[in-house]
Amino acid sequence: MEPARIRQLLEDVAAGRVDPAGAYERLRLLPYEDIGFAKIDHHRSLRDGMPEVVLGEGKTIEQIVAIAERLAERSDRMLITRTGPEAYAAVAGRVPGVTYHAAARCISLNRSPGALLPGIVIVAGGTADLSVVEEAALTAELIGHASERIIDVGVAGIHRLLAHLPQLQAATVVIAIAGMDGALASAVGGLVAGPVIAVPTSVGYGAAFGGLAPLLTMLNSCATGVAVVNIDNGFGAGYLAARINTLAHQRPD
Amino acid sequence: MEPARIRQLLEDVAAGRVDPAGAYERLRLLPYEDIGFAKIDHHRSLRDGMPEVVLGEGKTIEQIVAIAERLAERSDRMLITRTGPEAYAAVAGRVPGVTYHAAARCISLNRSPGALLPGIVIVAGGTADLSVVEEAALTAELIGHASERIIDVGVAGIHRLLAHLPQLQAATVVIAIAGMDGALASAVGGLVAGPVIAVPTSVGYGAAFGGLAPLLTMLNSCATGVAVVNIDNGFGAGYLAARINTLAHQRPD
Amino acid sequence: MEPARIRQLLEDVAAGRVDPAGAYERLRLLPYEDIGFAKIDHHRSLRDGMPEVVLGEGKTIEQIVAIAERLAERSDRMLITRTGPEAYAAVAGRVPGVTYHAAARCISLNRSPGALLPGIVIVAGGTADLSVVEEAALTAELIGHASERIIDVGVAGIHRLLAHLPQLQAATVVIAIAGMDGALASAVGGLVAGPVIAVPTSVGYGAAFGGLAPLLTMLNSCATGVAVVNIDNGFGAGYLAARINTLAHQRPD
Amino acid sequence: MEPARIRQLLEDVAAGRVDPAGAYERLRLLPYEDIGFAKIDHHRSLRDGMPEVVLGEGKTIEQIVAIAERLAERSDRMLITRTGPEAYAAVAGRVPGVTYHAAARCISLNRSPGALLPGIVIVAGGTADLSVVEEAALTAELIGHASERIIDVGVAGIHRLLAHLPQLQAATVVIAIAGMDGALASAVGGLVAGPVIAVPTSVGYGAAFGGLAPLLTMLNSCATGVAVVNIDNGFGAGYLAARINTLAHQRPD
Amino acid sequence: MEPARIRQLLEDVAAGRVDPAGAYERLRLLPYEDIGFAKIDHHRSLRDGMPEVVLGEGKTIEQIVAIAERLAERSDRMLITRTGPEAYAAVAGRVPGVTYHAAARCISLNRSPGALLPGIVIVAGGTADLSVVEEAALTAELIGHASERIIDVGVAGIHRLLAHLPQLQAATVVIAIAGMDGALASAVGGLVAGPVIAVPTSVGYGAAFGGLAPLLTMLNSCATGVAVVNIDNGFGAGYLAARINTLAHQRPD
Amino acid sequence: MEPARIRQLLEDVAAGRVDPAGAYERLRLLPYEDIGFAKIDHHRSLRDGMPEVVLGEGKTIEQIVAIAERLAERSDRMLITRTGPEAYAAVAGRVPGVTYHAAARCISLNRSPGALLPGIVIVAGGTADLSVVEEAALTAELIGHASERIIDVGVAGIHRLLAHLPQLQAATVVIAIAGMDGALASAVGGLVAGPVIAVPTSVGYGAAFGGLAPLLTMLNSCATGVAVVNIDNGFGAGYLAARINTLAHQRPD
């Protein structure tokens, strides 16, 4: 997987420091830990400097607790998304220090909080998009990035959005979250020079078809510099924004 | 159909001016003329003060010519939409005075041009939407209404749209035409107090799905006062705008 | 945003009555009020003569109450749609004078009721469409327009619809509401000369696909003068009808 | 397959008139003839009193000719649908007596024309639906049924339809053909007591989505007594109408 | 609406037996009764010899009771579909003699039961389709037709279907009900000479998409003589089957 | 149905051992047993060496119990899928020896457990796919095949999958189960030489559209040797895998 490690391992074998069978086993077993119904990927965390992340939806509380316990043994930061207060109560009983974020419907653990890097701005069309906003902001925060939030600035009241223009144009990366017509992403994309991550939400009714309408709007954005993640995927947007914001804070070679 | 006419007819029967059998025939036969493969509806023209309209698409040139000839015998104004120069040549050979509008792909006849009522403004997202713009404007013109056109003012360059704000806000009714993300309708809807008729176009590619994307965007518009017609239906928008603009020029009772 | 105001402000600056920094702030802050998770748009109400409107769906009761309180401080008329009796009870505890409309699932406030303008007629296909009918009528009423209602006149019993022909043809604007096959809009569109606003509803089952079937029917209406709003969007139809009816009651220049 | 035949065959075996192996072969081989790329089903024709029918679309001209020749050897009536003049020319060179119907895009053979049974009425929304009308009428004719045609009677001009009410109500079975909003089927279904076969057509554009819109409309018809066949399937409608009309001309037991 | 009545009325006017204003009112008011939120159509029942039918879904129990009471005053037979035991209890308290059919989820009233006409056969793919089967059978029964039921004969066990061949081929009209792959309609259509009414059901999961899969299967049936009604629309199928079966029992002119 | 049986029966008739009427009855009645609302197909079990299978979804508990009892009288192995603990309790009260599998949501009976054939490997993308994994494994087990399970090996952590390469390549047939992007099937298909049965699951949210996304991914797999079953259809995959694995354990002729 990682060329440097593979080369090192081969050199260890060549030097007789590791025998072939052991090298094969190491290749096969190192990167994750198997707890039966899930494989805990400690590897990604090391590689990316990212917290461990678990999608809570579709898992039983027992499975969530078991995964959370194992993750918490080896990692300081953890995020469980799309889960409820019952799962939180169960996890909190086994993993001290976890927090429940009701608006974001997430459980988080952060034993090594540090200073947050600025640069991410989150704009959202309406109050009903708040849970997606909070999931994105929490994700970015766990990776070490602060998010400024601008809520309720839909295209129908374009003056509200324009009032935040200095803030938007100062951002390194903007996350634009909207349901219904999803037009916010295009408006924002036309106002800023940096990358825009668009998140369609399932807010709306009728021909919004559970987020299909804003998804298509955003994919067809007439503004450039806009890319789209899955409907309601605040986590994905926060994660990607943090990846991009990290680039902007690195000193170029 | 028309209560006043029905009442009058009944009174004529009561007065012996018309016999029952004749009354029934009149009820049955008056409103249109049958030329075999089409029924020419002279009635609507009389009722609405609207030109005769023929959807060219799906008809053979022979059928279009036959219908056009019959309409031109009884009406001064006629519109044939979604048709090409071949049909125009054939119609022009039989109906003097018709004009072909290449951008709009329409044939028109207007033997009684008069002053046009102001009040309709047409805004469109891009150059590629021009044929729909022209179909809408031509339709309104045949009904007696002038249209101001503002082209290439997509949401991605919101300042272009804002530059036309006085013109938009002075309109009685606005037609907003856009493909791709269709966000223009929401932006316009948020800027004006009058009704907005949104027309999605099939301009775009990929996930625009032939106009489905802007159609859904417009139906889910977060701006109020917006209603939508079929994809590429410039005729429908022009017709409805003219109906609304007519109301604004009528003296209230 | 509003040219007249911008020009005035610029003149104030030129005259030394306002300093540049203050002018910028005024431009940025005037139009709305920020309460954290929502921006209250007092501006639109002033501009349009429309009541404040809140989409209740997707908001918590706490959020609805907070928004309602703030709106009620500055406005005499308010409408909260798609909400239930629990939200009403909470709002009523803080905002005296609000009313709950169970059929429409709306909360309204109207401290300055006045005479209602006639001209809007609402026709609906069946009893099951009643909530959409009532939402449309209530919206129009808050803006100052009365609605006549004609219920249960589907196309399958075309004589029921024809019986109301005088009433329909006397209308300035007709709202046609139907689920299932949505054919009512075409039938009405063929009978009246004024604009028709079609509202597909989610009434039906199977291949109605939550309102998709009547939505497509209405978008493809073979009648002219018909435009469509989102599925179940009684509010949007009532709002647009009021906008159009207002035009008809204004004295032309 | 046919109980009477199976029983007879078994009795023949019991009586020694047929040996078991022969009986099995007869069971297996009788009903059709295999020409390699197609199996000619002489059986159905015998069983149903129906003409041999070939769907021309998707077959090469060589295949159509080969099938047509074989059918014409054993049957007096044959219908090849969705095919063009080239296929006709090729078939006519080998099968004397075939006719090409340009409007219906069909080739037919009828060596035993007889009196046609009355009872079928075909109504269609517009001139552009003519090819489907003609395919339906031709199919019914080959089975021995006459069709009355009423063209261009869309719901938008409901008076045109009502003018034909006596004719519609006298029909045994009505075929309602329409594209765009497909509302004709509901209107007709509400006016007649007999069965209505609805045929959506691909006539229209934009949100008609190739006939999907009228298909959904017709499936959701608020009128009772309406059933639907595939988009543009004039053949299917004509065939089914003939089956039903046959029932009405049979003397009940 | 009905030519004979219109002619009679006109003659009455001509003869002075009815004055014009009264004639107009009679035209307008005769066919139905308005109870505010619904129009009771006594007319259809008289015209078609059909029972009064109410779609329970989407109506409140209060509305169902009110409609039921009014219908029961003037009609001997009534059917309320897609409703539950609570509505039944409420209706039974006001309309003596009604029956609840749990499998069909219908309430019925039949004060004049008579002999039932034979000829309808209902085949269904599986046990889970039973509610649709029963709704169809009950509808037909109220119109005066008996239905034979053949359940659980899917195409995957074609021998089960073939075992019922004599019964199927003896039918005047067959109703084929199936979810999942919906292939039953094609198999039945290939076996019988009479008309087949296909009913897709929402039985299935995953890519059945709520009945879309069998709906498309049935619309594309490679068998002739098959027409389709809405998903789960047992009522529509039973009604249409009864209409067709009635034709077969009438003595031809 | 079965040629050998038909031939034998015909020979019995020829030899006078069976009379024709009896032969016909045997043909018609042998293969299944009719319990009114379901036909129990003892035949398939005999023919295929497969257990009796009942889809629990859409059946009442009473129906499930009745079918289970009848099946258990004649068969040693039975599987009831998509059912819950209530149905299990009811069945267990009448059929001793049944087991409930909570993860798989299945009831099984296996009175003749034997050695299981190896060869099937099941890989799944995540913990949330477990119920489909277990349904597939249980199905295969009842037919006599063991399944190795590899869980939580999504494409996003391709090294986890590669770590199981020896196990995958040793499999006779692989079942690949995944929701969300469904990319696992392509990755597995590219790594193994044997057939791959792909099962999309409804795991995911937003644009996963209930399993549509992984379904399309799998159907368009760029890897060869992959075929797809319905969304969440663990039963179908397990059944087919067992059929294929049986072939691999048979001695070729």
Add this chain to the structure above:
Amino acid sequence: MEPARIRQLLEDVAAGRVDPAGAYERLRLLPYEDIGFAKIDHHRSLRDGMPEVVLGEGKTIEQIVAIAERLAERSDRMLITRTGPEAYAAVAGRVPGVTYHAAARCISLNRSPGALLPGIVIVAGGTADLSVVEEAALTAELIGHASERIIDVGVAGIHRLLAHLPQLQAATVVIAIAGMDGALASAVGGLVAGPVIAVPTSVGYGAAFGGLAPLLTMLNSCATGVAVVNIDNGFGAGYLAARINTLAHQRPD
């Protein structure tokens, strides 16, 4: 990739036969050859005993020729699918021995034809499905398997299918190819004990939606043992059938 090779390589490194850098290069470079716009995967051919396969669609003739030349240098068997006679002419000019299969729209090369293994039966609904049939058969043949073809046996004429029952039940694996209603797969699946690979085709019109209808039918098949490949994917079906048939001809361990 291949554990045995990796282990061997590691042992070679340990033994000093290969140095670490060389081992890494070998790991990275061995499996394919890069010709700029395509990577030729000689590896798969070796691993699977399969011919080289190129999807012609979407590639220029120049690209096809370049890929074909390179493949022909190292492999004896090659298949280029979805391509036309022009590409064939160009390829034939550079690669001697290639053949064009017009019905299948494929180019093939087979320099080492051998005896073909029996066991695959291909059934297809109609003559229009022939190109898919031939693509499947040709693919299987290049891998070393013969296919028996049964054409034009749709479910509407179930007796035609039953006539081939012995042939079907003797097959190791059946490929069922059908457009329109796609019901053939279910019927075949109910008749045979071996695996069935279903191929929906784009044959049909209207609501067949380019193959969507038979695709859904096949995915929802009520018969067990059926899996589905992409619409018109004869190649995929032939490849998978060959994989399965290979298993049946291998001697079990």
Add this chain to the structure above:
Amino acid sequence: MEPARIRQLLEDVAAGRVDPAGAYERLRLLPYEDIGFAKIDHHRSLRDGMPEVVLGEGKTIEQIVAIAERLAERSDRMLITRTGPEAYAAVAGRVPGVTYHAAARCISLNRSPGALLPGIVIVAGGTADLSVVEEAALTAELIGHASERIIDVGVAGIHRLLAHLPQLQAATVVIAIAGMDGALASAVGGLVAGPVIAVPTSVGYGAAFGGLAPLLTMLNSCATGVAVVNIDNGFGAGYLAARINTLAHQRPD
């Protein structure tokens, strides 16, 4: 639009250097140039440091030439996408120095080529995706960024992709382009730490539905850090990648 400019303008007005009316005009007119059917946005180019971009599709050659001429007067770099050699010939006759890129179907102008910044890697699933690859690379190049291309590395041959791991992990930003199953984006997303821009392509057939399948796959990617642009939108991906890569080359504050 731009706060600094607005403040400056207000200060100019306050200082009497600009009068209010002139200030308003400047606000309204500065940012773009109107050539009737299009508005040339010189503003964006200045603001973003981006080339002028024109979507050629849907525009006539005359319109493209007129826009190109005007852009070339004020800008050194220009890109016209989705256009053909005819448009190129026409543009080249008026704008010296333009180049046509046949694979990318683009016209470009670059009068000030400079050194290109490294950091972007483009991976694509197959040869048929080349035009999208080239459009993305050309776009990035005009903005000043070099792209490394890795073609034909689908998930089905995962070893090909792994062979490029060092190159992928060294990238600042990766563009992943794939049709058919679109699984490449997930595989790449799991291997790299930087942002991944996924581009679904319309390559494929059948259930690929013109790119819908890979679009859904990519939106549902189980890998983090992936965002998606429209089907075939190489331009959008190249533009966004350049925006992100620019961030990585800027020195953080």
